[in-house]
Amino acid sequence: MKKRLTIALVAHDNRKADLVEWAVHNAELLSHHHLVCTGTTGSLVKKAFEEKGINADITCMNSGPLGGDAEIAAMVVRKEIDLAIFLIDDLNPQPHEADIQMLLRQCRVHNVPIACNRYSADLMITSTLWDNESYVPTEPKYVHFKRPDTNS
Numbered sequence: 001m002k003k004r005l006t007i008a009l010v011a012h013d014n015r016k017a018d019l020v021e022w023a024v025h026n027a028e029l030l031s032h033h034h035l036v037c038t039g040t041t042g043s044l045v046k047k048a049f050e051e052k053g054i055n056a057d058i059t060c061m062n063s064g065p066l067g068g069d070a071e072i073a074a075m076v077v078r079k080e081i082d083l084a085i086f087l088i089d090d091l092n093p094q095p096h097e098a099d100i101q102m103l104l105r106q107c108r109v110h111n112v113p114i115a116c117n118r119y120s121a122d123l124m125i126t127s128t129l130w131d132n133e134s135y136v137p138t139e140p141k142y143v144h145f146k147r148p149d150t151n152s
């Protein structure tokens with residue numbers, strides 16, 4: 001991939017091992033991009049990369065429960081994030097559910113690709129569309145839909 005992207009990496013505690021493993025597996029590719037992470041996720045990715053001798057540009061925001069998701073959501077709003085990988089723990093409640101939903105919603109509103117599992121992350125990170133200068137993503141459309149009257 002020629003283009004340098006800003007990639008958000010976020011994982012809940014029980015999904016961190018999965019994210020770190022994914023990041024290390026893709027370290028060569030990721031090292032060409034700017035990684036923006038929530039606090040704890042970022043420190044784990046940094047440590048794993050250092051152990052492998054991989055240099056990467058990693059910015060750590062606050063920890064998720066203290067506003068890290070909100071900071072990344074603000075970057076999404078400012079069009080500063082190209083792609084987000086967010087491994088969510090769907091099996092346990094999180095104290096900052098509102099911030100999580102905000103990050104997900106802002107990615108949808110601003111048409112930012114967001115992968116919530118490794119399969120999606122693999123597909124997104126390897127897409128040839130990143131280097132296709134003529135590809136313009138279609139913006140989401142919000143067109144009023146009048147439901148047919150089902151009573152008649």
Ligand SMILES: O=C(CO)COP(=O)(O)O
Pocket residue numbers: 010011012013037038039040041042062063064065068069100
């Ligand atoms: O809680 C998170 C995302 O919602 C992740 O935050 P940390 O990476 O700081 O643990």
